[in-house]
Amino acid sequence: EAQVTQNPRYLITVTGKKLTVTCSQNMNHEYMSWYRQDPGLGLRQIYYSMNVEVTDKGDVPEGYKVSRKEKRNFPLILESPSPNQTSLYFCASSSPRSSYNEQFFGPGTRLTVL
Amino acid sequence: GENVEQHPSTLSVQEGDSAVIKCTYSDSASNYFPWYKQELGKRPQLIIDIRSNVGEKKDQRIAVTLNKTAKHFSLHITETQPEDSAVYFCAASIGYSSASKIIFGSGTRLSIRP
Numbered sequence: 001e002a003q004v005t006q007n008p009r010y011l012i013t014v015t016g017k018k019l020t021v022t023c024s025q026n027m028n029h030e031y032m033s034w035y036r037q038d039p040g041l042g043l044r045q046i047y048y049s050m051n052v053e054v055t056d057k058g059d060v061p062e063g064y065k066v067s068r069k070e071k072r073n074f075p076l077i078l079e080s081p082s083p084n085q086t087s088l089y090f091c092a093s094s095s096p097r098s099s100y101n102e103q104f105f106g107p108g109t110r111l112t113v114l
Numbered sequence: 115g116e117n118v119e120q121h122p123s124t125l126s127v128q129e130g131d132s133a134v135i136k137c138t139y140s141d142s143a144s145n146y147f148p149w150y151k152q153e154l155g156k157r158p159q160l161i162i163d164i165r166s167n168v169g170e171k172k173d174q175r176i177a178v179t180l181n182k183t184a185k186h187f188s189l190h191i192t193e194t195q196p197e198d199s200a201v202y203f204c205a206a207s208i209g210y211s212s213a214s215k216i217i218f219g220s221g222t223r224l225s226i227r228p
Contacts, residue, residue: 042203045217059217
C-alpha cells in the first residue's frame, strides 16, 4: 500500500530534550516536506526537500533541522524543543513524474512540549 | 514576506447551495495554487489545483478560478453535500508544483446544513 508514515504519532516531552520525528514514504517520491498545523494559522511549511541531500527552508524553519540521506526518509529534528513548538506535524511527499501533482500527507504527529 | 489570505474563516451553507472560498496572495511570482480539504481528525488531501497558465479548472462539483492580475483565486463548490463539511486550505507556490516553498492560507471551516 502506497503511504507516508510518521513516528511517533503522539509525543509529550520536556523543554530542551532533543527529539526526532521520522517520516518515511514507499512511493519513490522525490519531493518531501514538513509542516506544522496550529489552530487559526493553517499549515505552515517548515522545510522541504526536492531530492536526496537537497533541502531548503520553508516558512517557519527556526528551531528545526532536517536531513535527506535516503530518498524514502525525511526526519525532522528538534535539537532543543520549546513549548512554542507544541503543534500537530505533518510530513508529505510528491513526485514530479506524476501527472496529478498531489502531495500525500502522513497521518500527523501531535507533539506537546512542557 | 509572502502571504496568502483566505476568506471567510467559517462558512455555513444549505445543502444543495453553492459555496465560495476566496484567497489572495502577495508574491506575483507564484505559479501553482492547490486546494486541500481536511476532514476532522484527518490529514489534508488535495482536491484540485491550478497553474498560472490556466484561468479556470473544473472537476465535477468543484472548480477553481485564478485572476493573476488581481492575485486572487477562488474555490467554488456547487450542489453542496454533507460530506463537503471540512476545513479547506488554499495555498500558493512559486514553483509549478508542490516541490518548492509553499504558503498556505489559514483555512475555511465549511459546514453544510441539512
